[in-house]
Amino acid sequence: MMTVATAAPSATLNNNNAPVLSVQNLSKEFGGLKAVYNFNLELAEHSLIGLIGPNGAGKTTVFNMITGIYVPTTGSIKLYGEEISNLEPHKINHLGIARTFQNIRLFSNLTVLDNVRIAYHTHAGYSLYDSILRSKKYSTRERELTEKAQDFLEVFRLEDRQTEIAKNLPYGEQRRLEIARALAANPKLLLLDEPAAGMNPAETVDLMNLIHFIRDKFNLTILLIEHQMRVVMGICEGITVMDFGEVIARGTPKDIQSNPRVIEAYLGPGAAALSEKFKRKKNQ
Amino acid sequence: MKKIQRGTLIFGIGIIVVFVAIQLLVQFKILNSFWFTIIRLGAVMAIVSLGLNLIYGFNGQFSLGQWAFYAIGAYASADATYRWTQLHSALGILVLLFAVVLSGLGILLIGRWISRIRGMDALSQFALYLIAIALLTWMALLVAKTLDAPVTALLNAIPPNISLQIVFFLSIILAGLIAAEVSFLFGLPVLTLGSDYFGIATLGLTIIVKVLLDNSDTMLGFPEMKGARGMIGIPKITTWFWVFSFLVLAIVITRNLLLSSYGRAIISVREDEVAAKAMGIDIAFYKNLTFVIGSFFAGAAGALYAHINGFLHPNTFNFIKSFDPLIIVVFGGLGSVTGTVAASFAWALVLEGFLRLWLPQGFETWRFVVYPLLLLIMMLLKPNGLLGSYEIAYLRDHIPSLRKKDKAQIQPPSTYPTAATDAQEVKS
Structure with missing residues (x-):
């Protein structure tokens, strides 16, 4: 698609009606592999949303598509109502999306x-x-x-x-520096890819405080991928769970914890029933 | 009004002292012509290697094409001055001038137009630029031919010494620019390749240029270049003043570029392309920019080289020799301007100078055994190069110390919610 860039972020950013990010029917195929299938996401202004799922669920692929590193096979990504899915990564950054990486990528x-x-x-x-x-x-x-x-x-x-x-x-x-670097570009939306990976408990708590703090200070919308449930459950307002490239659940941290599909995705088929049984036993 | 930094002052005094010292040594014939040639050669190599250091050391693009741009610059400027001194015609310099200026304008205009269209792939861009440049060069030829007679008359009106210097100076700049334009055109499709593949492609360019020069009298239609027999009759007018000023210019440009936001963007591409992209850096643009600037240095250095000996031979531009600047850059320290300049002079003095004199008669070829051995030992003992990432004070970035400021403006970290309370919150 050849459209002329009409990048005027300041004009569009004031448009309060549009969600910060709106992802619709996003899919990505690598050859025959459907890494992400029909992914939908909407981020309201100033929200803090977690994206979780077992390894290989396609979380980082979603990030890579939002930041323009991968071009989606189908679907649309809109930042404040403006289509960005066919833009180059540096232009997407100029429009106000910054990210950190799963394995730290500093200019070392x-x-x-x-x-x-x-x-x-x-x-x-x-x-x-x-x-x-x-x-x-x-x-x-x-x-x-x-x-x-x-x-x-x-x-x-x-x-x-x-x-x-x-x-x-x-x-x-290094993790903190990476977040600092991402924020220096003055983004509206910050994507954090496993910010707490490899951190000890004290550092993790520190990081959680930091994420809260920067969200308020810089008026950010944050989407984060994380495996440490403590972080996700602790700070996220909403959670989207992915498995095998598809969204299997959405909701508040409480809902997600008891969602049978999520439990099965993490612990294998039948795990939900077992955990239900376990809970009942405990209650008796 | 502005305080001059100490490093800058020392650098300024240093270049004046070096310039005057060498000039005096040459003037009083203490330095014989052999050593004088070697010193000028060292300076020329320093300019070439600075260009390569930008491309390889700072931008991380492994290039073997520096030698091709060096050759293009050398032959382009030699042809211009040859025509002026031997054929008494300003046609050479005029064609060069108009070709460079018109192509430059064409590139700028097309570039501006292309930037507004999204999704044009590198090859179609390349084709577009190529057609435009071919047309503009043809136009330049026509314009130059009509202007030849009046300009020649004009240049003849001023003293021959001065007119020759004017032509020479113009030819150096234009040689640099033509190398830059060729590199832009070449880099457009090729720079999208990964680093190793880019190296191979640039090696290809060096070989192509060498073969073209071998056949310059027949294939290219420049009988005065005499193809594989070598071009003679180029005026020997590269003085110490010229090489030294261009070397200083190259150092200052490199430094000013690197110690700016643009330089940091260039270096970030070397460090991590994906992260650079995600930080909003247009990596294709910066790769091309660095390649063009580096090639400009190579072209200008080639022009200076052509007028040292007054003789050019395609074998000088053999791809084997294209490893020389690479070795200098690695030897001096990738990403060190100081190291590159030091290594260039060391290369010229040791390889072309001392070893040639010290090795017994008939053993001169052994320098190519001694020199790789030196390199091997160097790589084993100091893999970062002679000076690593050391820079003299002038070339270093001076980071101002932190200011005292009111803490209210930026939230100090102590106002974070304390770790303990938050941890409890999480547990509950």
């Missing part, structure tokens, strides 16, 4: 500060000529940008690490 040989400053690139506000000729515009904008990045690091308690090489940071801080 660069400093912590530069990792954040790269995210400001689109808003740098000076041209190539400015940078080569070192114009006045360059120096003022560059200083502003650096200060903004430093402020950002302070929010994430990384300000003392600004000159450190990213790969030398401890794991928890």
Whole structure:
């Protein structure tokens, strides 16, 4: 489909009627494999939704389609009512979707500060000529940008690490840095792919606080994939469960916990009946 | 009004001292012509390698094509100055000028038009650009032919020394630009390949260019280039001033580029393409940009090289030699500007200089045994290269320390809900 880009995010962002993200009938096939089939999702402004499911359910594929890394086979993805499914990843980022990755993907040989400053690139506000000729515009904008990045690091308690090489940071801080970098691009929608993977309980709690905090501070809508039920049940307002590329359940954390289909998806067929039996026994 | 950084000051003084010192040594004939050639060669290699370091070291695209652009630059500028000095015609430089300017404008216009159309694949873009450039070059030829007589007369009116320098200077810049335009065209379809495949494709380009130069008198229709016999009669006018100023220019441009938002975007492509894309960086654009800038350096360096010895032979541009800048870049440290410049001079001095003198008569070819051995030892002892990622102060990024600011504006981390209460919340 060849449509002319009419990217005017500021105009569309004020449109309060449209949901932040609306995904309809999204499918992705890799050869004969249906990685995602008929996926639907709607995110209201300022919501925090979890996407869970067993390994290989297609969660990350959904993320990759929303961020433009994969082109969906069919279906539509709308950001504030505007179709984005055929855009390139960097353009989708400019429209206000940022993400983190399952396996941390920092710019590992660069400093912590530069990792954040790269995210400001689109808003740098000076041209190539400015940078080569070192114009006045360059120096003022560059200083502003650096200060903004430093402020950002302070929010994430990384300000003392600004000159450190990213790969030398401890794991928890790398995760935080990745979230900081994603937020520096000033997104409206943040996608977190297993943010708590590999974290110890204390770090996990810390992360949960952080997610809550940034949502309020930056007025974000957050969609997160997570395997640690503690995180999902603890902070998500709504949960969508996927299995074999399809949505099998939706609801509040409480509903999901007792949903037989979800239990079966995680623990195998018959597990729901067993757990029901177990519960009854316990109650007797 | 603005305080000059100490690093910049030292760098400025340093280049003046080096320039004056070498100039004096040459002036008083303390440095004989052999060593003088080697030093100029070192500077030329430094410019080529800086370009390659941008492409490979900073942008992560493994390229063996640097030598092809070096060859294009060398022959393009040599042809222009040859025509001026030997044939007394400004046609060469005029064709070059109009071809470069018109193609450049064409590329800019088409680029702007294409950016508005989504979903055009690289090959159709390539075809479009190619047709446009072919047409524009043909137009340039016509324009240049009509302007040949008046411009030649005009240049003849000024003293021959000055007019030659004007033609030479223009030819260096235009050689760089023509290499840049060729690299843009070539990079368009090829840069979409993964890094290793890109390396192979660029190797192909180097071989193509070499073969074309071998047959430049017959296939390309430039009898003065004399094909595989080698081009002679190019004025030897690359002075220390010219190479040194272009080297300094290359260093400053590289530094200013790298220490900006654009430079960070270039480096992010090397670090992680997927993450860069997700951070809003148009990786295709930055790959192309770096490739074009790197090739510009190669082309300009080629022009300088052509006027050192006054002789060009296609064998100089053999693909085997295309590994030289690669080796220099790896040896000096991938992603280190200082290392690249140092390694270039070391390469010229050791390989072309000392080893040639020290090895006994008849053993000169042994330098190609000694030099790979040195390289092997180097890779075993210091795999990051001579200087690793070290940079002199001028080339380093100066990160300002944190400002003192009122904590109310940005929420300090201490106001997070405390971990303990939240943990209980989760449990319940």
